[in-house]
Amino acid sequence: MQKTKTHKKKHFRQGRGDKVFNVVAIIVISLIVIIVLVPLLNVVAASFSSSKAVNAGQVLLWPVDFTLENYRTVLKYDSVWLGYRNTIFYTVAGTVISVMLSLCCAYPLAQRRFSGRKFLNRLLMFTMIFNGGMIPTYMVVRDLNILDTVWAVLLPVAVSFYNVIIIRNFIETTIPVELEESTRVDGCTPFRYFVNFILPLSKPIIAVIAMYYAVAQWNNYFNAFLYLTEKNLYPLQLFLREILVSSKFSAADLDPETAAAIQGLADTLKYVIIVVSTLPLMCIYPFVQKHFVKGVMIGSVKG
Amino acid sequence: MRVKKIKTVIKRDWQYYLFMLPPLAYFIIFKFFPMIGLQIAFRDYTPRGGIWNSAWVGLENIIKFVESYQFERVVKNTFILSIYGLAVNTIIPIAFALIYNAIEKPRFKKVTQTIVTLPHFISVVVLVGIMMQLLNNRIGIYGILYENIFGVYPSDIFGEPKAFRHLYVWSSVWQNFGWNAIIYIATLSGVDAGLHEAAQLDGASRLKRIWHIDLPHLVPTIVILAVMGMGNIMSVGFEKAFLMQNNLNLEYSELISTYVYRVGLSGGTLSDFSYATAIDLFNAVLNLILIFIANKIARRATETSLW
Numbered sequence: 001m002q003k004t005k006t007h008k009k010k011h012f013r014q015g016r017g018d019k020v021f022n023v024v025a026i027i028v029i030s031l032i033v034i035i036v037l038v039p040l041l042n043v044v045a046a047s048f049s050s051s052k053a054v055n056a057g058q059v060l061l062w063p064v065d066f067t068l069e070n071y072r073t074v075l076k077y078d079s080v081w082l083g084y085r086n087t088i089f090y091t092v093a094g095t096v097i098s099v100m101l102s103l104c105c106a107y108p109l110a111q112r113r114f115s116g117r118k119f120l121n122r123l124l125m126f127t128m129i130f131n132g133g134m135i136p137t138y139m140v141v142r143d144l145n146i147l148d149t150v151w152a153v154l155l156p157v158a159v160s161f162y163n164v165i166i167i168r169n170f171i172e173t174t175i176p177v178e179l180e181e182s183t184r185v186d187g188c189t190p191f192r193y194f195v196n197f198i199l200p201l202s203k204p205i206i207a208v209i210a211m212y213y214a215v216a217q218w219n220n221y222f223n224a225f226l227y228l229t230e231k232n233l234y235p236l237q238l239f240l241r242e243i244l245v246s247s248k249f250s251a252a253d254l255d256p257e258t259a260a261a262i263q264g265l266a267d268t269l270k271y272v273i274i275v276v277s278t279l280p281l282m283c284i285y286p287f288v289q290k291h292f293v294k295g296v297m298i299g300s301v302k303g
Numbered sequence: 304m305r306v307k308k309i310k311t312v313i314k315r316d317w318q319y320y321l322f323m324l325p326p327l328a329y330f331i332i333f334k335f336f337p338m339i340g341l342q343i344a345f346r347d348y349t350p351r352g353g354i355w356n357s358a359w360v361g362l363e364n365i366i367k368f369v370e371s372y373q374f375e376r377v378v379k380n381t382f383i384l385s386i387y388g389l390a391v392n393t394i395i396p397i398a399f400a401l402i403y404n405a406i407e408k409p410r411f412k413k414v415t416q417t418i419v420t421l422p423h424f425i426s427v428v429v430l431v432g433i434m435m436q437l438l439n440n441r442i443g444i445y446g447i448l449y450e451n452i453f454g455v456y457p458s459d460i461f462g463e464p465k466a467f468r469h470l471y472v473w474s475s476v477w478q479n480f481g482w483n484a485i486i487y488i489a490t491l492s493g494v495d496a497g498l499h500e501a502a503q504l505d506g507a508s509r510l511k512r513i514w515h516i517d518l519p520h521l522v523p524t525i526v527i528l529a530v531m532g533m534g535n536i537m538s539v540g541f542e543k544a545f546l547m548q549n550n551l552n553l554e555y556s557e558l559i560s561t562y563v564y565r566v567g568l569s570g571g572t573l574s575d576f577s578y579a580t581a582i583d584l585f586n587a588v589l590n591l592i593l594i595f596i597a598n599k600i601a602r603r604a605t606e607t608s609l610w
Contacts, residue, residue, distance in 0.1 A: 033419065036419050036477065039433055046436070105327075127330060130590075132336070133584065134563055135583060137337040139343075240429060244429070245546050289416075
């Protein structure tokens with residue numbers, strides 16, 4: 001008791017310079033937060049403003065001439081819906097495939113007893129620092145005859161060895177070796193051990209990895225861009241690329257009246273589309289943040 | 304004897320191998336097959352000859368690339384862009400983590416962290432879209448503010464070749480510094496509080512403690528991440544650069560990876576698979592050399608290394 005008191009006193013006496021530092025630190029961090037927020041707020045504000053205000057350059061951080069008209073127009077835009085539907089499919093299917101493959105890969109690699117462990121670890125690690133590149137990979141996808149199918153989007157990026165390492169590290173560090181040994185003595189096969197012990201005990205890391213894969217798949221345009229020409233299969237990101245970056249609103253998707261209006265609306269609609277496409281992740285993120293952070297931590301344990 | 308040993312191992316471990324089968328199939332098909340396909344870099348690829356039977360030309364394609372007028376441009380652009388990016392994307396998260404860690408307001412910190420990590424989840428396409436809108440010289444926030452201050456509209460920043468690198472790097476800082484800082488922040492939370500108390504008793508200011516206690520604590524993490532970053536130096540993103548490219552900024556925005564795409568896949572029937580692959584291979588080997596060098600230096604200097 002006495003000891004902590006003196007401690008506190010010293011703390012206080014030394015604190016003056018530090019107090020200034022503290023205030024400065026909070027100001028600096030707050031400024032950084034503002035820098036991060038301004039672009040986001042500006043986009044949201046513009047999406048709710050009239051196109052007249054946007055085109056006149058009046059919108060900063062608050063909507064001018066508040067309107068929902070932009071959103072109504074975008075919701076009529078078929079490509080956005082189609083893209084959304086495809087992306088949801090790719091995200092769900094891709095995540096399921098990726099998580100299953102990654103688990104199957106990480107489990108044996110985490111078992112000290114497994115004879116191929118060291119060799120396979122090294123071999124697969126190599127894929128992280130060297131790969132065949134764009135053209136040879138394209139040729140493999142082409143030769144598999146999966147160009148212009150959903151598989152071209154799902155399979156080539158199905159497993160990231162980095163994520164496998166995260167799972168492997170998790171299993172190695174949180175599930176005691178003794179558990180495996182004692183269950184084995186009792187006649188538990190590797191398969192049963194996986195189902196009865198590894199799966200239930202790995203739930204937290206499975207959640208983390210699933211979210212990693214889901215975000216990657218949601219945001220991925222590269223695969224679809226290289227391997228798809230069939231518009232019906234386009235994920236949202238590819239439509240977004242056309243709309244946002246190449247500035248192509250295909251008039252065919254719209255009735256003439258809207259098509260005419262869209263010319264003047266184009267820029268405002270881009271803001272809406274940014275909001276509509278990004279909102280789901282942004283809304284979910286704060287609730288699952290701690291899982292993502294945990295994944296970073298486990299992944300950082302040296303491979 | 305050996306055969307017998309292998310038999311017992313297989314008998315014991317066959318279920319593990321069964322687990323490995325599907326993921327191994329994935330790696331073999333999508334990672335190792337393309338490595339075999341890399342040999343077309345040394346051939347004159349024709350669809351009829353395929354990977355194995357097209358005419359062997361040796362180093363011709365690679366020499367052609369090295370001697371082409373594009374060589375200097377794309378290698379230089381790639382190199383500068385990644386070094387610049389690596390430096391800024393390392394320093395800023397560290398600085399942020401150090402300041403953030405010094406603050407003792409849990410609620411403030413929590414909200415801050417959520418906000419600064421949020422942009423990490425924006426897709427590249429949308430990020431570039433946001434940039435194009437905000438930096439629009441008339442209706443974007445950049446144009447509006449510029450006009451308010453200087454009375455004239457600025458020129459189109461996306462059309463300025465020299466702006467490309469800064470736009471590329473600083474937009475990725477905006478998007479990722481919070482995310483990249485997570486690892487440093489977590490490492491800092493592991494600093495022994497006793498060290499800080501002892502230093503405080505000796506009269507060390509907060510700033511001094513950051514410099515002499517916190518920063519050294521981060522060194523191993525910084526080294527590992529820097530080595531990994533070095534390994535990715537030549538593979539700097541196709542995705543974003545490609546989206547940001549336009550005819551005006553190609554002089555600075557054409558990278559090895561985007562050039563590979565241009566040569567190999569964008570031209571339809573004119574595509575030169577062999578030449579594109581040769582360029583890509585040149586890049587990948589350079590990459591591999593860089594990561595080995597970086598790892599060696601790291602091990603010598605700090606006794607921390609990737610392997």
